[in-house]
Amino acid sequence: MAGTGAPLLRLAGVRKEFPGVLAVREAALDVRAGEVHALVGENGAGKSTLIRIVTGAHEADGGTVELDGAPVRWSSPLAAAHAGIAAIYQELDLIPALSVRANLFLAREQARLGFIAAAEERRRAREALSRLGVDLDPGVRVGTLEVAQQQLVAIARALMEHPRLLVMDEPTAALASGEVERLFRVIRELRGQGIGVLLVSHRLDEVMAIADRVTVMRDGATLGTWPARDLTRERLVELMVGRPLDQEFPKVRATSGPEVLSVCNLSGGRVSDVSFSVRAGEVLGIAGLVGAGRTDLARLIFGADPPQRGQILLDGRPVVIRTPRDAIRHGICLLTEDRKAEGLVLGLSARDNFALPNLDRWSPWGWIRRRKELSAFERFVASLRIRLAGPGQPARDLSGGNQQKLLLARWLERDSRVLIFDEPTRGIDVGAKHEIYLLINELTARGKAVVMISSELPEVLGMSDRILVMHRGRVAGEIQEAAAATQEQVLEMAVG
Numbered sequence: 001m002a003g004t005g006a007p008l009l010r011l012a013g014v015r016k017e018f019p020g021v022l023a024v025r026e027a028a029l030d031v032r033a034g035e036v037h038a039l040v041g042e043n044g045a046g047k048s049t050l051i052r053i054v055t056g057a058h059e060a061d062g063g064t065v066e067l068d069g070a071p072v073r074w075s076s077p078l079a080a081a082h083a084g085i086a087a088i089y090q091e092l093d094l095i096p097a098l099s100v101r102a103n104l105f106l107a108r109e110q111a112r113l114g115f116i117a118a119a120e121e122r123r124r125a126r127e128a129l130s131r132l133g134v135d136l137d138p139g140v141r142v143g144t145l146e147v148a149q150q151q152l153v154a155i156a157r158a159l160m161e162h163p164r165l166l167v168m169d170e171p172t173a174a175l176a177s178g179e180v181e182r183l184f185r186v187i188r189e190l191r192g193q194g195i196g197v198l199l200v201s202h203r204l205d206e207v208m209a210i211a212d213r214v215t216v217m218r219d220g221a222t223l224g225t226w227p228a229r230d231l232t233r234e235r236l237v238e239l240m241v242g243r244p245l246d247q248e249f250p251k252v253r254a255t256s257g258p259e260v261l262s263v264c265n266l267s268g269g270r271v272s273d274v275s276f277s278v279r280a281g282e283v284l285g286i287a288g289l290v291g292a293g294r295t296d297l298a299r300l301i302f303g304a305d306p307p308q309r310g311q312i313l314l315d316g317r318p319v320v321i322r323t324p325r326d327a328i329r330h331g332i333c334l335l336t337e338d339r340k341a342e343g344l345v346l347g348l349s350a351r352d353n354f355a356l357p358n359l360d361r362w363s364p365w366g367w368i369r370r371r372k373e374l375s376a377f378e379r380f381v382a383s384l385r386i387r388l389a390g391p392g393q394p395a396r397d398l399s400g401g402n403q404q405k406l407l408l409a410r411w412l413e414r415d416s417r418v419l420i421f422d423e424p425t426r427g428i429d430v431g432a433k434h435e436i437y438l439l440i441n442e443l444t445a446r447g448k449a450v451v452m453i454s455s456e457l458p459e460v461l462g463m464s465d466r467i468l469v470m471h472r473g474r475v476a477g478e479i480q481e482a483a484a485a486t487q488e489q490v491l492e493m494a495v496g
C-alpha cells in the first residue's frame, strides 16, 4: 500500500518531441498505489502529452516509464490497458454515432467475445453510470448528449475496466459542482481500494481538495512534487505561472448603459419561459447545474436551435433570429462550450481558424486582408499568451487550453455588441484566465453586453455584475449584486 515498496508508476527523464515542438523536455514523477496525484501546469506545459505517454497513446523519445518497478514500453493503448491503466482523455474519444452502451463496452474484450448478453450489458452500463449519479438510457446515441454527460460516460467506461492506475486528463472541466462531488466520492473510494489516480486539472480548488501530492509542470519539464497539505493555493499558482498572481478576479465595474439584449418568455429545447435582459457594459453571469438548460438557452438566442415561443429584443426592438448568421449580423456572438464539435476546424491552421468568421470584415484585396488579419492574430497570440509553433500550426496540434484561447480570440476580434460566452475559461490555466477576465473588463468598458455561462462558481461570483440562476430550464432566481453573493446562495437556487 501507500509508501511501501516500488511506486505503482514511475517516470524519469521522459522526453517527447513533435515536429518543431519539444512538448516534454524532462519529466519525472511517481504515483503510489492508493494515492491521488495531481499534475498541474499552464496550457501547453506538456501535461496531456505526458499522460498520453503513460497510457501508450504516444511513444516517448527518451526516458523511462516503470510499472511496479519494471520498465515498460507500450506498443499501443491497448497494451497499457491490459496492464491495468485506464484513461480519460481531455478530448473525449467516444464515438458519437454509437449508443452509450456500445461506447461503454467498445474497448472491452468480453464484449467482443460475445459472452455478455445485451440485457446484461445494459444492466452493467446502467450500474456504472448510476455509480456516478447519472440517470441515462444506455440506448441513446452519445452524439445527442451534452458535453458533461459525455464526460461522465467516458469516466464510467474507465471505471468499468477496473484499473490499477486511473489516469484522468481534466475530467471535471465540463462538470458542475454536484457532479464533481459525486466523482470525487468515487475517486476517494478507489483510493481506498489501493488504486493509483493521476489527475490533470486546472481547477485548483479541486486539486487542493482531492490530491495527496501535486506535481507541477512548466514549459515541458516537471518542477517537483509536493504533498498537497504543504501547499496553499497561492503558492501553487506561483509555482505554475512562475510569478505570484495578486488578484484572481480583477473585476472592474463599468458604467452600465441601456438594455441591449432582452429575452422574453423564451422556450425551446430544455428551456422554458426564460426572461432576462442585459445592459451595455454589464456582465450577466448564468449559473446552474449541468442540464439546467444554460447551453440550450445560449443556442436559442444565437439561432442555433429554433425557439418554440418567446421573443428576442435588441435595443428594445424585436428581432428575428433564425440562424447563427442572423445572430452575427445583429451583433450577437456565441463562444460555444464544445470547441471540437462546433468551434474549430481542426485541420485548418490556427491563423485560418482565427480568420474564419471574420473574413467579411477585411478588404476584399487578398494581401491587405491577410496582412491585417495576421497582425490582429499576432496581437491576440501575445495578449492571451497562446502557445503555438507558428501561425500555420494546425489547430489539432494545439493543447486543449490553447484551442480555447484561439476560439475566444476569434470572437473578441469581431465587433459584436452582445457576447455570449459558454464556459469561457474551461480548460484554461490560472494565468490565462486572468488575461481573459481583463479582456472581459475591456469589453464592458467599451459598452458591450456580456452573458457569461459558467460552472465555476468563484468565477461567476467574481466576474459578474448580476447573476441569473437556472434550474430545469427555468430561471430559479436572480442575484442583483454578484459581489455580495455567496456560493451557497447560488447553489441553493441551482438545486431548486
Ligand SMILES: Nc1ncnc2c1ncn2[C@@H]1O[C@H](COP(=O)(O)OP(=O)(O)OP(=O)(O)O)[C@@H](O)[C@H]1O
Binding pocket: 018, 019, 021, 022, 023, 041, 042, 043, 044, 045, 046, 047, 048, 049, 050, 090, 387, 388, 389, 397, 398, 399, 400, 401, 402, 427, 429
Ligand atoms: N500532436 C502534436 N503535434 C505537434 N505539437 C503538439 C502535439 N501535441 C501537443 N503538441 C504541442 O505540445 C505542447 C504541449 O501540449 P500538451 O497538450 O501536452 O499541453 P497541456 O499541458 O496538456 O496543456 P492544456 O492545459 O492546454 O491542456 C504544446 O505546445 C502543443 O501545441
Ligand SMILES: [Mg+2]
Binding pocket: 047, 048, 049, 090, 169, 399, 400, 401
Ligand atoms: Mg492538456
